Structure formats: structure tokens, C-alpha cells
Amino acid sequence: MGGTPDFKAIAAQLRQPSGDDGIATAERMSDNNGNMIRRCIDHLNIQDKNRVLEMGPGGGTHLPYVLPKAKDIHYQGIDISATMVALASSLNQPAIESGQAAFLAIDPVDGYVGIPGDDRQYDRIFTVNTLYFWDNAPAQAAELFRVLRPGGVFALCFATEAFMKTLPFTEFGFNLYSPEKATDLLAAAGFHIVDVISETEQVTSNAGHTVEREFIVLLASRDIAS
Numbered sequence: 001m002g003g004t005p006d007f008k009a010i011a012a013q014l015r016q017p018s019g020d021d022g023i024a025t026a027e028r029m030s031d032n033n034g035n036m037i038r039r040c041i042d043h044l045n046i047q048d049k050n051r052v053l054e055m056g057p058g059g060g061t062h063l064p065y066v067l068p069k070a071k072d073i074h075y076q077g078i079d080i081s082a083t084m085v086a087l088a089s090s091l092n093q094p095a096i097e098s099g100q101a102a103f104l105a106i107d108p109v110d111g112y113v114g115i116p117g118d119d120r121q122y123d124r125i126f127t128v129n130t131l132y133f134w135d136n137a138p139a140q141a142a143e144l145f146r147v148l149r150p151g152g153v154f155a156l157c158f159a160t161e162a163f164m165k166t167l168p169f170t171e172f173g174f175n176l177y178s179p180e181k182a183t184d185l186l187a188a189a190g191f192h193i194v195d196v197i198s199e200t201e202q203v204t205s206n207a208g209h210t211v212e213r214e215f216i217v218l219l220a221s222r223d224i225a226s
Helices: 007-015 019-032 034-044 063-069 082-091 093-097 137-147 179-188
Strands: 051-055 074-079 101-105 122-128 148-159 192-204 210-221
Touching (some): 007 019, 019 034, 019 082, 019 192, 034 148, 034 192, 074 082, 093 101, 137 148, 137 179, 148 179, 179 210
Parallel strands (some): 051 122, 074 101
Antiparallel strands (some): 148 210
16 A cells, blocks of 8 residues: 655645656646646637747647647747656657747746746747746746737636645645736736636546646736837
8 A cells, every 4th residue: 555645745746847757747737737728728819820938838748739729820838847848849849840839948036937038029828837836926927928919818827726725735835826816916017807717627636636626717918008
């Protein structure tokens, strides 16, 4: 019989997957978060020729769901885990070689991830289940606002604080959010809140239990004049 799961180790791998355990974590995340990721992408309403940024793509198994959404789009995935970037790159070589996609590892500095390149460069930005790990959340939100084009859309997808509190590993370094708290965070960074969408699903948690998860897709934009 197995012993009690090491919830602190689980939390560390969810924050920044690494090594063989990180690969196994990526496989579980791909299964458990697949619907959440697809719903987030659906709500983005990607258009032809859009430049799309994803923060925290993990193993990148959902890239084939992103690219057919529109014609001539370019996708950039950034992640703090070199293990995930290597995995995503290996799984998506054709898209990388064609110039449609790229993955980049970036270390956080001062609690947030700086995004390379100019201001206002992306038409669509999305991130799923990374909000919990924004240690300097105001700076991260401001950085995402910086690189979003006027008229662009940002989709922030996360499980609610009420749900996350029921999981045994979230006491180890997770920052939890209600829809209201997340909305206030983005509004303070300059975003215009477009919609707050709540959905539920049945999933197997990283602790191995079947649970009903409520998640939020928070849609925000940058006004043309900003």
C-alpha cells in the first residue's frame, strides 16, 4: 500500500514541473485540464492573423486545438519550466518548423514573468491555472496588459478559491482567487472587464480523487484609446 501523498511536492511540481516527475505531472495536467483549456480557447474568439500568447502552456498538447481556430495565426507559449518548454517543443515540431508556433522558457524576476518584445504586440492572450502562482500579481497583470494590443482580448482561466480550498496541496504556495478578487486585479492593471463566465466539470484531482470543479473564464480587453 502506498503512503500518504507528499502534497508539498505535488504543489511544487504544479508550480514548476521538472524532471521525470514534471513529465508525469504534465501528463496529468493535460488530462485533467483539457476541457478547461479548450473552453478558455473557445472564449478567446481567435481571428485570422492574430498573434496569440499563452502563459504556462505546460506540455503544449493543446496546440493542435489552437492553430485551426483561424488562418495565419502565430502562437507563442512562455513557461517558467524548462522541462515543459522542452516537452512542448518536442511534441509540436511541425508547427515550430513552419513558423506558426514557438515556446520559450523565462525565469520569473521579482515575482512575475517579464514578456520579451514590444508593447501591444499580441491580439489574444490566455492562461489557464497559472494565476495561483503569480507571486507579484499586480506586476504580472500589468505586464500582460502592456503586451496586449488595443482591442485585444485576454482570457484568464482559473478554478475558484472555494473549490481550491478543498484540495490538500493548495496550502503550499498557492494564491487563491474568487472571481471578484481576480476581476479587481485585472481592472487595477487597466483592463476592461468584458465577461465573467462560470462553468463546472467532473475531474480527477492531482490528489487522485474525483471532484466537481468550478472554474472561471474571465475575459478582459484593452480599450482602443489606452
